[in-house]
Amino acid sequence: MAGNYPDVPGYRIAYDRDGTVLAWIDPLNAITQLTNANAISLNDESDSTYITPVNGNQQFHYLAFLFPASVDFAGYYFRSSVMSTQGSSSTLLMSDAMQTSTNTTNGLDGTWTTVANPYLGDFTNSTNGNLPTWPYYRNHIQSLSASAITAVRFRISYRGYPASMPIETVHLYGTTTSGGNPDRMDIWHPTLNQRLDAAGFDFGDTPRGSTADISFRVKNISSTKTANNITVGMEALTDTSPTNVSQYTMNYNGGTFASTQAIGSLTTGQISSVMVLRRTTPSNAVMSVWDTRVTAVAATWS
Numbered sequence: 001m002a003g004n005y006p007d008v009p010g011y012r013i014a015y016d017r018d019g020t021v022l023a024w025i026d027p028l029n030a031i032t033q034l035t036n037a038n039a040i041s042l043n044d045e046s047d048s049t050y051i052t053p054v055n056g057n058q059q060f061h062y063l064a065f066l067f068p069a070s071v072d073f074a075g076y077y078f079r080s081s082v083m084s085t086q087g088s089s090s091t092l093l094m095s096d097a098m099q100t101s102t103n104t105t106n107g108l109d110g111t112w113t114t115v116a117n118p119y120l121g122d123f124t125n126s127t128n129g130n131l132p133t134w135p136y137y138r139n140h141i142q143s144l145s146a147s148a149i150t151a152v153r154f155r156i157s158y159r160g161y162p163a164s165m166p167i168e169t170v171h172l173y174g175t176t177t178s179g180g181n182p183d184r185m186d187i188w189h190p191t192l193n194q195r196l197d198a199a200g201f202d203f204g205d206t207p208r209g210s211t212a213d214i215s216f217r218v219k220n221i222s223s224t225k226t227a228n229n230i231t232v233g234m235e236a237l238t239d240t241s242p243t244n245v246s247q248y249t250m251n252y253n254g255g256t257f258a259s260t261q262a263i264g265s266l267t268t269g270q271i272s273s274v275m276v277l278r279r280t281t282p283s284n285a286v287m288s289v290w291d292t293r294v295t296a297v298a299a300t301w302s
Contacts, residue, residue, distance in 0.1 A: 003204030005138040010074025010173035019068035023107040044237035050166040064107030064153035069181030071174040073146040078121030079169035096155040135289040183222040190215035209283040220266035227298035233260040236292045
């Protein structure tokens with residue numbers, strides 16, 4: 001535990017950029033694939049961006065996430081301003097079953113296993129009011145274990161007539177199952193031959209006007225392909241002003257600190273030289289719980 005907030009239960013899945021398919025399924029089993037913009041709206045930390053895929057009074061809908069490779073699932077965070085786990089006259093929507101599958105192809109077919117009923121989240125109800133994503137997305141994560149799944153879906157049931165159905169945030173946690181999706185890069189421990197821990201980039205409680213460093217490496221996991229012309233950088237789905245992303249720079253193999261680093265190519269199984277991620281927090285930084293991620297992107301694979 002790096003600071004006041006508990007460590008995350010696993011790696012937060014970058015489903016807005018890893019090839020995950022998001023689908024909305026209505027009570028008539030019509031499947032609508034959501035856009036990448038929808039995925040970004042759900043995976044960020046802002047309540048001002050959200051999806052409103054349907055309205056009206058119908059019984060069951062599903063929000064499904066179909067992963068590009070099997071995942072060992074570790075937990076989730078779900079936030080909707082019009083949902084509840086309680087059935088009352090004022091309830092518009094209710095969280096219902098959360099399910100996982102190892103063989104679905106579209107979010108509807110295949111075999112589904114209920115792993116939570118109801119699933120928990122930050123909803124509108126008499127217990128927790130209407131809690132925003134910030135800062136509760138860190139201390140209201142629900143741990144949940146499911147091995148080698150290829151999809152997860154949230155079933156939503158209506159208990160009223162909402163004019164719209166905003167779902168603000170869905171964060172998913174887990175790691176690619178061993179042997180799955182072999183042609184990729186991972187963020188690696190700076191000295192040990194293992195992936196950097198899920199909380200490895202957590203700077204914890206960050207004072208204004210302070211600086212701290214975290215070392216890491218990049219590994220090409222592929223056993224058959226070379227990752228060419230790799231660029232390592234930083235991004236945030238939700239930023240602020242002054243920008244949070246620009247507080248971070250990195251160097252490669254003892255070089256100059258910059259916002260991005262070109263580290264060349266990595267052959268099969270190769271690990272890069274050590275990189276250092278530096279946080280330089282200004283005295284006027286906006287106080288909150290901020291989330292950034294390190295990216296390692298190859299221009300081509302060969």
